[in-house]
Amino acid sequence: MTPLLEVQNLSHTYSAGTPFAHKALEDVSFRVDRGEFIGVIGHTGSGKSTLMQHLNGLLKPDQGRVLLDGKDIWSDKKFTRECRFRVGLVFQYPEYQLFEETVYADIAFGPKNMGLDGKEIDRRVREAAGFVGITDAQLNASPFDLSGGQKRRAAIAGIVAMEPELLILDEPTAGLDPRGREEILDNIQTYRRAKNATVMMVTHSMNDVARLADRLIVMSQSHLVLEGTPEEIFSDPQSLVDMGLDVPEVTRVFLALEKRGLRLPRVYTLDQAVAALAALKGGARHA
Amino acid sequence: MLKDITLGQYFPGNSPIHRLDPRTKLILLVVYIVILFVASGPVSYCLCLGFLAACIAVSKIPPKSFLRGMKPLIFLMCFTGIMNLFFTGGETLLVKFWIIHIYLEGVIRAVYMILRFIALICATFLLTYTTSPIALTDALESLLRPLGKLGLPVHELAMMMCIALRFIPTLLEETDKIMSAQKARGADFETGSLIQRVKALIPILVPLFISAFRRADELATAMECRCYQGGEGRTKMKQLRYGRLDASAFAVTLAVLAGSIALTVFGL
Known part of the structure; x- marks a missing residue:
């Protein structure tokens, strides 16, 4: 069976051809199968976020390919756009992207861009809001009146409402209090169980990935250095510590x-x- | 993508031009503009352009960056040139076609105008390329200080300018990030009619303004916490001082000014 997503020998250099050029990714390859929960760990600046932005076609690889369902996401322009919807990417601090007058309208932004009809948009918005625990009263409120954790969840709902086959979250719990963190992780689990979705999560919390992930990808200095189940990865604490990570x-x-x-x-x-x-x-x- | 924009970008360096006091550079830029407007004949123009070329050579800034900076102004230059070409009267008629009359004087004038434009832009770029924005605001504050006696809040204005300059790269980065995030939700900034494209900017502008206000608020709080108080009684870590280099720069530029005036008087 073709994997949902396959990354082949991906390399990316920022500001190529200028004195500021720096390699963010070098020869990264891995695959994501349907229904998996993959944890991505790595030291700050190891290339995790750059890698994630390649998976939905926001960045174009200098070398290598990203295949969605066996098809190169850059093969044609229409497919690249389609990939944005099929691979949902939640950025770091996604609450800074909220802009609409109501939470409802903001969650509907993605589905609307997909060209869905009003009824389907309404269904998706309500369902996505349900996954992240946003009440009907909050749907009609301004996103700027919500608390930090609620804002974050509303922003995640904006991506979930596109019903992506692969949901990628870049440090979804950064800067939240313990309770807010638990809530977000619970929401992700609920969503995953309900939709049998495939999830990738970038995080610095070893505790979270050990508990949630089926498989881990470890990035260090622009390279993918380790890949395996949490048991395999955490069996060698010293090499993780050397990479600035932990067990x-x-x-x-x-x-x-x-x-x-x-x-x-x-x-x-x-x-x-x-x-x-x-x-x-x-x-x-x-x- | 957005980071490629040059906004009076500073090229760090250690050339004599870099080392000049920023006030000197600012004043001499004004003097140079006067020189440009005094010049009227071919010889005086050569003197102006030669002087500028020499300064650029001394600064060791790659000439390419000047060309890059000029790109957005090409339209304005062409417009000025064409206006002068068609609407300058004279004696030697070169082309007569329907209502269009082109005189030799018009051609000469158009060339001069474009050269003047180029020199003006290059000189300004030379200032911003060799002077850090902070130094520039310091210079401006120092030069405008006499106006403080008239009640103008000079220090506050300079501080505002300084902060604005400081936040340009930050805001550009922020814009880049917000654009990516909205693109991930399927926002499309590249296709559609003009109205659609303007509408497509709302998802960028709203978060951008909110974050700019938030940053401003945080900065103000941080300044208050450090008991910041501008103006009166505030000393500087880096004192601006005129040196020997500045004296020679003044001497050379004034010599060029004198030469230019002399040449114009003799009609060259």
Whole structure:
């Protein structure tokens, strides 16, 4: 089966041909299958955001190709535009793109650009608002009267309403309080389950990707350096630390316990940790 | 894409022109404009253009950047040239066609006007290419200080100019980001009728204004927190001082001015 999205040997240089030229991506290849949740991690400036902007045709690769459903997204102009709708990209701090008079109109901006009829737009707006927990009263309010977290969720709904096959979120939880972060992550999960959607999420939170992602992509200095399940990626903490990254907090605690002589399995999420500790406790009692 | 726009872009360097006091450069630019308007014959024009070329050579700014900067003004130059070509009367008729009369004097005048235009633009660019915006505002503040006695808030005006210049690149970057974000939602800025294109700007302008106001507010708060108070009693880290280099620059430019006046008097 053709993967939903395939990136082949992608390279991109900013300000090519000037003294300010700098390579943002070099020879990046990976694939995204339908229904996956992919976490993208990497140090600031490793090229994550640049990579994401290539996936819906906002940036054109200098070398290499991006295939959506087996077709090069730059093969013709119409298809490039279509890709913007099929691959929904939520930028960092998306609340700064809100502009309409009401939240409803702002969420409807994307679907309207798709040329859908009024009834379908209405259905999509209400559904998207439902996923992110925006009430009917808030739909009619000005987006500028919402709180920070609500604004962020309204902006995400604007992309979700386009019903993209692949939803990409660039640090969706940056700058939010813990509760706001949890809400956004819950919204994404709800949406994903309901629509069986494919999601890519750029983040700095190892805890979040360990819990949510099926597969991780690790970027470092313009290269894709590691790819694999969270178990595989987090099994080598030292190389992650060398790249300016880290392992989830529970993994770190367990590694420290291991150093003190406790025999423990490797864990990546809180649930796994609870189970492992319960097993240890139970085992100790029986011994 | 938007970053390619040159807005009086500063080229850092260490040429004698770069090292001149910004006030000197500002005053000499005015003097040079006077020289340009004094010049009237071929020899005096050669003197003006030669002087400018020499200054550009000394500054070590690539001549290409001057051409690039001139591009948006080509239309204005052509317009001036054509107006002068057709509407200058004279004695030697060159072309007579229907209602169009072109005289030799008109041709000469058109060429002079265009040359004057080019020299004017290049001289201004030389100033902005070799002087950082901060230095330029400092110079302006220093030169306008006498007006402060008349109640003009000179320091505040200079500060406002300085802040405006400082935020141009930031706002350009912001615009780029907002454009990308709206494009990701299918906004289309490139096709459609004029009205549609103007309408397509709303999704950019609204967020841009909001963020500009937010930034202004934050900056004002930050300045208040540091007890910023402009004008009276404020000292500068970098004091502007005229040096020997400035004296020679004044001497050379005044010599060119004198030469230009002399040549014009003799009708050259």
